[in-house]
Amino acid sequence: MRPADVDLAERLADAAGAAIRPFFRSRFDIETKADASPVTEADRAAEAAMRRIIEAEYPRDGIIGEEYGVKDSATGRSWVLDPIDGTVSFMAGRPIFGTLVALVEEGWPVIGVIDQPVARERWVGVVGRPTLFNGKPATSRRCPRLDGAKIATTSPHLFNEGEGEAFLRLVAKASASNLRQGPIYGGDCYNYGLVASGHIDLVVEAGLKLHDYAALVPVVEGAGGTMCDWAGDPLNADSAGDVIALGDPARLEDAVAALAT
Known part of the structure; x- marks a missing residue:
């Protein structure tokens, strides 16, 4: 993992959000994919925006994207992209979908970003570091027993x-x-x-x-x-x-x- 990788992951989420927001609660084209799941203009625009940045800055890294498939890695590193995780919620105008950006090295996730571009909420996780939510540490809670767990x-x-x-x-x-x-x-x-x-x-x-x-x-x-x-x-x-x-x-x-x- 390079020092600039976390910054790049956040810039990818920024680019995806900029592509998604104009479509939210607006009109957009919808298609049905081979697996029967929906895909919208926003999904494709967001992934395309992220892929352009990766290909310009880290052309030898792999890319695994939900909408545009796999670009093989020459480095053992791949950027894993889900431009809109929760397309059905996005289509319904519910701001509980998110953009997912991950860096996987030798098969293991080392950086992860969950970005909700409408509410402007972002979780950033990096192996060996505390997770940040909008720049401040996030902490999961203790659960004394399974009975009562949400x-x-x-x-x-x-x-x-x-x-x-x-x-x-x-x-x-x-x-x-x-x-x-x-x-x-x-x-x-x-x-x-x-x-x-x-x-x-x-x-x-x-x-x-x-x-x-x-x-x-x-x-x-x-x-x-x-x-x-x-x-x-x-x-x-x-x-x-x-x-x-x-x-x-x-x-x-x-x-x-x-x-x-």
Whole structure:
């Protein structure tokens, strides 16, 4: 990791935000991709803006982008870009989507940015440093027990049948003493920023791709939390895409056990 890399990651988020904001709650073209997910003009404009900067400044680095695919790396470093994580929320005019920027070195995320360009909220995580939220340290909160933990996921409809059953088992354990405390739905990457800032205890998702989770890892872990797959293993470029984010690492064994039971 070079000294200028963090600055570049933030400039990439700045460029994406400048491209996205004119489209928010406005008219824009929408298409459906091969995987049935939507893509808008804003998604493509934001990723194109980020790729131009990387190609001009670090032409030998790789790029892994949701909209424009993979450019191979000659350095062992790749910039992983999700211009709008939460396109459905963006289309609905809900400012809980975000731009994700990550630097991955030899398969491991070392820098992550979660940027909400409308609310102007930004989490920056760097391996070995405290996570910053709008320039000030962010700290996840302790969670004395799984019962009572605030759990979030983007949508239960994104789980397959087995994953959905596992998630509901976890929700049941977290709601054992208060049946009215259900999970929080919606939020995409924004939920992980809220874990880092101590407002949510646990996020569980499955079927994510590298561009969905690479930036989240340094953010959550730099705030004192942990991120792993459903087996408790660290996340890297080869991970399958099932994800746990915990504000309090002491609850990891409980969460893994609940999902596996």
